[in-house]
Amino acid sequence: MADRVSTLTPPPEGGLVMPDPLRGRDDRGGAFGYLMDALRLRPAGRRVLSALSIMLFLVGAGMFAYPFVTDIYAQQVLQKPLEDQLASDAIRDAYAAGTLKAGDPLTRIVMPKIGVAAIVVNGTSPSALRAGAGHYPNTPLPGEAGNVGIAGHRTTYGKPFNRVDELMVGDLVQLETPLAVHTYKVVAPPAGVPTPCGGGKGCWITIPSDWSVVAPLEGRFLTLTSCHPKGSARQRIIVRAELVQTQPRPTS
Numbered sequence: 001m002a003d004r005v006s007t008l009t010p011p012p013e014g015g016l017v018m019p020d021p022l023r024g025r026d027d028r029g030g031a032f033g034y035l036m037d038a039l040r041l042r043p044a045g046r047r048v049l050s051a052l053s054i055m056l057f058l059v060g061a062g063m064f065a066y067p068f069v070t071d072i073y074a075q076q077v078l079q080k081p082l083e084d085q086l087a088s089d090a091i092r093d094a095y096a097a098g099t100l101k102a103g104d105p106l107t108r109i110v111m112p113k114i115g116v117a118a119i120v121v122n123g124t125s126p127s128a129l130r131a132g133a134g135h136y137p138n139t140p141l142p143g144e145a146g147n148v149g150i151a152g153h154r155t156t157y158g159k160p161f162n163r164v165d166e167l168m169v170g171d172l173v174q175l176e177t178p179l180a181v182h183t184y185k186v187v188a189p190p191a192g193v194p195t196p197c198g199g200g201k202g203c204w205i206t207i208p209s210d211w212s213v214v215a216p217l218e219g220r221f222l223t224l225t226s227c228h229p230k231g232s233a234r235q236r237i238i239v240r241a242e243l244v245q246t247q248p249r250p251t252s
Helices: 030-040 043-086 089-097
Strands: 105-111 116-122 132-137 147-152 172-176 181-186 203-206 220-228 235-248
Touching: 043 105, 043 116, 089 147, 105 132, 116 147, 172 220
Parallel strands: 116 132, 147 220
Antiparallel strands: 105 116, 105 172, 132 147, 172 181, 181 235, 203 235, 220 235
16 A cells, blocks of 8 residues: 655735644644543543553564564474474375475475574474475476475474575475485576566565466476565565486485
8 A cells, every 4th residue: 555645724814824633742642642532531531541561562562573472482392393203104105105294394405505493394384384494285296297386484383494585596405204305406496587686596476366476387496485575475586406316315
């Protein structure tokens, strides 16, 4: 919504300007100012104001603390157990058989350029993404032909994709699965798409309903998606990388 522009109304002929009934004394907020003054003059009104102030303070404090609380929850409550699960024989067998359930650990994503090493779970439901990042279930598994899709948070739940806009073309992204380590290299955005990230960077911007970014591709690619700008879901920021190496993990 565009900002409203305040204008002054010219006075009538003769120069006499009638007082505006919506303006409070000393122009302190119009009708709202009158209401506040009336409440201050009454004991009950003062109690209402005190309660309102406390409520507004608590709401503001809660909004400020929310990202930190979700970070602690993702990193301490979810990520550590997921690390142990990813290394288990049960997850290895389920991964090999293609029977992982929603919320199971699927891979560890490592982005050395921006200091990220986080477990990616199977699925992109709200509950799955509380771990921080999730694999689009209708896309290939890491290393497979096509377009592997992973969504991640930028400002909450560990914010693993907080700095994806800093990834440069040529930077490496690794997906460590129970069976292999797949290394991808960030590629340039497609021609003609909005690229506000700056020259040489791999990200581009699209709308939230643009499912084409995780559509099948010829070759072996990885596509990362997250919200944009930070703290907003108005758009999506996208980074794509191409598989350059696969190293099988030794079996125990």
